[in-house]
Amino acid sequence: MSNNRRNFLKQTAAYGATAALGPGLWASAARAESEIDVGVLFSLTGGLSIVEQSLADATLMAIDEINAAGGVMGKKLNPIVEDGASDARTFNERASKLVLRDRVPTVFGCYTSASRKAVLPIFERRNNMLFYPTYYEGFECSKNVVYTGAVPNQQLSNYIPWIINTLGKKKFFIVGSNYIYPREMAKVSKILIEQNGGEWVADEYLELGHSEWGAMVSRIKSSGCDVVLSNVVGDSVIAFYREFRNQGLTHDQLPICATVTSEIEIAAMGAEVAAGSFTSFPYFQAIDTTANNDFVERYRRFVDDSSAVTQHALECSYFQVYLWKQAVEKAGEVTPDAIREGIKGQTFDAPNGKVTVDGENLHTFLTPRIAQWGGDGQGEIIDEYPEPIKPLPYVAYGETDGDLFCSAAGLDSSRL
Incomplete structure (x- = not known):
């Protein structure tokens, strides 16, 4: 598969025609073809698409690179792309489709906290996994979300x-x-x-x-x-x-x-x-390292735009797919429970530098800039x-490195 967004999206569209046959038929086809379905859920239309289209592109680019290198456990990743349309209700509907009908084990997506809050009950009720790439306000502790963007x-x-x-x-x-x-x-x-x-x-x-x-x-x-x-x-x-x-x-x-x-x-x-x-x-395009300069050039080639820019949530959208890959390969299976355990402590050399998923709160060590x-x-x-510094989603309430409110055991709500 070539590193070109246009060609990649054509193949994704072809998948959509197959999916119309019904989730059961497609699941069988995916198994026969040794593919792993994953969800990609961002706003491709509406006022937030100015940012979220690029997050979808970065996610697809990471998937494309992983597939070109042999996939995950020898299986190609098959992205099911949905449009949240800059609307919380639509995000809820599209997430429900991905989790219930398409039965993906993970969704990469959401940009605003409003969209994340809209889909969170679906992932928690169905014990599925959301990888959320945006800097956000904290005050959340879910075993069904891996948070790769900055917290306060x-x-x-x-x-x-x-x-x-x-x-x-x-x-x-x-x-x-x-x-x-x-x-x-x-x-x-x-x-x-x-x-x-x-x-x-x-x-x-x-x-x-x-x-x-x-x-x-x-x-x-x-x-x-x-x-x-x-x-x-x-x-x-x-x-x-x-x-x-x-x-x-x-x-x-x-x-x-x-x-x-x-x-x-x-x-x-x-x-x-x-x-x-x-x-x-934690990330700016201006970070002057070989790893980041190469990342920017690869992204521009993928979207076929020599003037395209990168930014923090875009970069998180990219590297979180690699963290997910490592988690699956560590666990040896693609189930939400296995991914949750496998992701703990995963480290990756991202364009912004070293990132690590905290094993307690499933947030990510990042470097403030x-x-x-x-x-x-x-x-x-x-x-x-x-x-990089430890993520503390409840720092406003007095959470510190040595006194965690959000841990693998869950949220200690008595501290709030």
Whole structure:
């Protein structure tokens, strides 16, 4: 199979015609052909497709590479691709199809916390596995999810003190899209802001996909803040940054410090609009290593776009498929229970560096980084931890390396 997304999707479409015969018939065909079905569930349409299409592409690229190298236990991976359509209800329906009708042992997918929350009951009720590649707000402890994106201690615990102590900014205007991720990230941020001697002057939200930011930016201008902490998501990011610039605000005087804005949104809005602003992620395309440079080039070839950009959730979407492969090969079988046990402690040399799945909470060790966006659309990494750090999804409640709230035994809810 060639490393080309167009050819790969043609083969996936051909699978869809076979699947129409019914799940029982396809399951028999898959066994006969020595294939392993896996689900791929992202928004390919709607406002969130600006990011999620690339996550699907990265997942398919990893599957393509694994198949080209001989597959998993000698079997080719067969992706069943579904469109969440930027809608939580649709995500629920598509996840139900993958788990109940297609009977896949694992689904790689979801971007927003709203979509993850919408599908979580399906995976927990049916004891299936979801590999979730997005940085998120924490406050979750499920034996049916492997979380490969950053949690707050890997994205905010370094960021807020840096904004206050290095940038010298202490008055925060917190703004976000109106759903669980931005609201919970704001809660964690407020704790860290107060602990580090800062203050927050506002905490406001607009609906996901909202494109009219004039009134909100006017409130930011008149608030007296000296920094904007942005948890805005999806194509709203583009409208927000453009309106920020339209109203004469500049990042050298009033910087936007974001937890979501990535290379993809920067490319969509125009690099000059975001130049001078900041983002905290464990991965940036600008990581200058042979492994990452090769990854970027392979991704561009796969999507047949020499100017395509990579970003944190995209990179997690890629490396989590390899972690899954290693878990299956360690377990020697493709069942959710075997995958869950096999994934514990798995390590992989990802484009961002070494990643390891924590055996207690099924979250991932990652390296915190902060970058400032330049006029070329790339982030200059200006702060970086020396090594990956342990994921603590309940850090806002006081969870520490030596005092875990989420462990292999489950969540100790008495601590919350």
